[in-house]
Amino acid sequence: MKNGKNDTVEDLSRQPDLGFLAELVTLQRLVPPGSVLLPDPGFALVRVERGIGIRYALLEDGRRQIEGLIYPGDLCGLPECVLGEGTSYHEALTAMSVSHFDPLDVRQSRAAEQLPGQVLLWLMATESSRLSQWLVSVGQRNAQEGIAWFVHHVWERAGMAGLIQGASAPFPFSQQVVADVLGLSLVHTNKTMRRLRDLGLFRIASGRVEIASISRLRRAAAL
Amino acid sequence: MKNGKNDTVEDLSRQPDLGFLAELVTLQRLVPPGSVLLPDPGFALVRVERGIGIRYALLEDGRRQIEGLIYPGDLCGLPECVLGEGTSYHEALTAMSVSHFDPLDVRQSRAAEQLPGQVLLWLMATESSRLSQWLVSVGQRNAQEGIAWFVHHVWERAGMAGLIQGASAPFPFSQQVVADVLGLSLVHTNKTMRRLRDLGLFRIASGRVEIASISRLRRAAAL
């Protein structure tokens, strides 16, 4: 019943047990594609049950930097909840099912028990680690490597969420989204993705992606 | 005596009380410029007392992405300590004075008390927030905006650490470091910095930076 935090390194790939949050659920909600999860007046903390989304920041002039993908099992809004500031937008790309919490309840619960605090710490550390890798891809990889990395990342996230069926994973990301992940233009993203597709690295159709060889993809991503 | 977490938004700019860690200090150490703080066999968690450093990731082929600056009051190695993996390098740019902890002690202490757990959560959330802004700069800003943002960021960090003296802040960052922060080449970084300097946005000399007008700098950074 204890969530295994002290196990091995492989532990990273497992989802933590968020069961302790069940009693705090304020509301469950179905979110249609394209709508904004957070910020949401009145609700600060959201757990994802189903569906895929993105987290991003906006510059005054409209430039958008996508900071992370949202998969089932993720807890959104935690940094904002802890710091009381910071504006990350969370948006659904597919239909999503989410649970809302009152952040005050969570704070009290964390104060009362110790395990939840450790889980929250684990969640933040995981997200921090992902952000670091994301930053490396945006800063150091060229368009070809960056896109290969992104596809690989999507594959891994889907695997961890148990969303890989057959030989394909969900891929609800438009090329504009991929461009805003890597800081590239839409046109250049398109041409580069087509080249990688022609090379046989992956195949995207009807919202799903198939990967020929993961090791070849990793090599193309300079991973 | 309580650390003010429920205060206002301004709270972000204040340092948390890390006093509870005092009893856990394993070792104090002086680190010369250019040497690596972490990873360090045997030590996982480090608190910075004095000096300035950087945190970075390395790609196989030698490319380096700097992920954050290290100032007095920072706690280094927390994500690695929580996750038990992930390799961020921490390096001193000036002479540094640091305290080491045994991560197991910290884990037990966190389990015993609740305040430390909240402080750790606050630290991780702060670092996560900084990483997001860092990512936006690397992904969306051009060279000119990015460098202006970096100087502004350095100014803010120095201010929070109480390191601003007169009209100048410490600037122990070589142009190669600035380049690896933003994912630019050294040559382009140099030319862009000189242009901004000629525009009168800032002045760098003998390891310190002076800023003419912060609002002008913010405008140049598209902040």
Place this chain on the structure above:
DNA sequence: CGAATGTTTGATAGCACTCAAGAAGAGTGG
């Protein structure tokens, strides 16, 4: 079948990279 969204392609411009080498400081030893 239109309207909207997303994908694809060609042409042109520009920001940033690479290569090469000189100037300027900083630290060291004679």
Place this chain on the structure above:
DNA sequence: CCACTCTTCTTGAGTGCTATCAAACATTCG
């Protein structure tokens, strides 16, 4: 105090990856 070395900063020339502009094509959806 002066050579010497090393690191850092600076500059010029040429290349190329990526951005921008414009427009056609495909797909989804009501």
